[in-house]
Amino acid sequence: MNYLEYFDTIVKIKERISSYIHETPIDYSSTFSRFIGGNVYLKMENLQKTGSFKVRGAFSKILTLTDEEKKRGVIAVSAGNHAQGVAYAATTLGIKSTIVMPEIAPISKYLATKGYGANVILYGSYLHESMKKAEELVAEKNLVLVHPYDDINVILGQGTLGLELLNLNPDYVVVPIGGGGLISGISIAIKAKNRNVKIIGVQSSASPSLKVSKDLGRLVEVDPSYSIADGILVKSPSKLTFDIIENLVDDIVLVDDDEIAEAMALLLERNKTIVEGAGAASLAALLTSKIKIRNNQKVISILSGGNIDISLLARIMEKYLYKSKRIVKVKVIVPDKPGYLNKVLNYVAKIRGNIIDVIHDRISSDVKPGYTKIYVMFEISSSEAISMLLLDLAKEGIEAKVID
Template sequence: MKYVDLFEKVREAKERISPYIHETPVEYSTTFSRRSGSDVFLKLENFQKTGSFKVRGAFNKLLSMMPKDRSKGVIAVSAGNHAQGVAYASSTLGIKSTIIMPETAPISKYLATRSYGANVILYGRFLHEGIEKANEIMRNTGSIFIHPYDDINVILGQATLGLELLSLSPDVVVVPIGGGGLISGISIALKAKLPNVKIIGVQTTASPSMKISKESGKLISVEPSFSVADGILVKNPSSLTFDIINELVDDIVLVNDEEISETIFLLAERSKVLVEGAGAASLAAIINNKISLPLNKSKVVSIISGGNIDMSLFTNIIGKMLYISKRVVKIKVIVPDKPGYLNRILSNVVKVRGNIIDIVHDRVSSDVPPGFTKIYVTFEVPSKENLNSFINDMNNEGIETKFVE
């Protein structure tokens, strides 16, 4: 196992970057432990500087460069977290940085990257397009490229996260995969000292390039589609991370956007933790039984890799999950267009302690008979029991009620 021999290099990276980063907390989750049947711990890298693990690799790479190379400035390509990590590390160390981000990058990540002093260029839709643009700029400027994952010094920086898990002696560590730099580093750090630990990677169904490559035994490019986990949409895995993952990673599983969105919601509500899609992917795999956990109660670590979620997306996810869980409902009734009917409906909402959000009258649609009105009522309801009571009360009054999905 050639890559575990890099363990001492990981220790050196830890010493190098420690003055610039946080050692993030590892917290036990009663909620997710009960749901999975194992002892689940959350490694909260969303509390890292710039909101993700990427700053570890950025600092280690920049601090490993010769002064003459730093003076040329650096350039990076990223959907957001690597961008922020390189921009922040460069600013801290007094290095000029240019960051190329996809045109689809969340506005929060774009603004954060600019705030760290980087020259930000929006170009293309995916990382591979941005890399082509970066090559063009480097030919003209001589800037040094900081790859998000295909660089051993970046990987060794990410590996320092694994060192922070050694004292816990986990049985299983679950890690999101985009290009594979994080899981490669964690695997090097952990497998060197805990050879029996299981390392499980998680990708989104929208971008399964590393899983397909591992199963095929060769690098395969897969064009990503849209996902709420924008931070792990990678078309082309690198040969470096592919080799490390083949050697050290036990399995790679997939989760979809519905599972990721539910996990974002649960982490916010139950753990009071704000995460982005990529950061929620590992826990999504655990609570949706995508991983074969040991029969005995085991220590399972979910790497919460980042918290830089776009607030508009977060709001949409919360709203959708409230609808799915029937804590916010939208009902449709067709009743005579006469005084008193709306009051009867709203009285039943109040009776079950519902909170009205919106009311809409529709008297002109083709399915509304003359002299009737269609009423949509959106309201919050405390529980399913309260909702069932509401439906029973409406039925007892002879008002047929339908849910609008």
């Protein structure tokens, strides 16, 4: 099938849903352009209503329902973003919605979905298990299923994002992939106008079903494992999205949680932008050079969502600071006598270290009687300051070591 023939339909859908959604900004990033060596633009879909692109496909689908279908109500399965998009779209249009979410769904996304007016049911560990429950409810209550990606109306709704990229004339568009609905819609919109644009998908290494399927040339299932990119943990794409991706997507690469976390941290620190794990996957692939961009090339990274649990974001930022040696933990072993801790802390103050935590340990096997092991955690402005601290402590005869 020639999916590019759907381009005009995407244009009509954009007109139909435009009053319900934002046309999100595209931000040129000099910082990431310098890091990557190309011209990097960030499509800020994390600023979309409900915090992700999913609301596009939700409105696209629900607006096609008959009056009889609207009265029956809709149901959706999602770890969070599709859930919120469907709940918001349904409530906006005066339709009842039921959402089945996996039990591991972030509490922030669960609460947001309820806040948009949906009846939320937690079931299963992963999306494919939640889908089985939804299918039971469809049969039992005659609800209308709004599938997150196995529906052409949803896919074409996501494709409206692609229309917003055309004026930039990119060389590359990099898109996070779960079930493949977003990249399928974007590929149709982009490739219909310029077949030379490279569309690159990015999956979590914890859930590489589309990467494996594309490499093998056939649809396969891969059980997902845990990832902070919960929005793209999908056991299997649909036949529909796989077929579109086979025809229109140039390549799929994988990123792991450490790479995603660093992209999230850099987005917050350098771009003042909160992006969830799934949404940051596209930038993670660029930052790790898994997609080779030349100096004069223009690349758009799709930041597909910003719905992250704040406690998880806090842990990611703390680990990022620790990994980049902006937060340091030093172990010292000193005589267990008054004045030694103060001496150590004075040297930390000398390098303008900001103390976060101090822990004593007198009972470990590597601590001699009459001594104590002290862990001092503190913030510093430069890695050079650590060398100065260790040198000062050594002059005092204090054994010290930085803990990685």
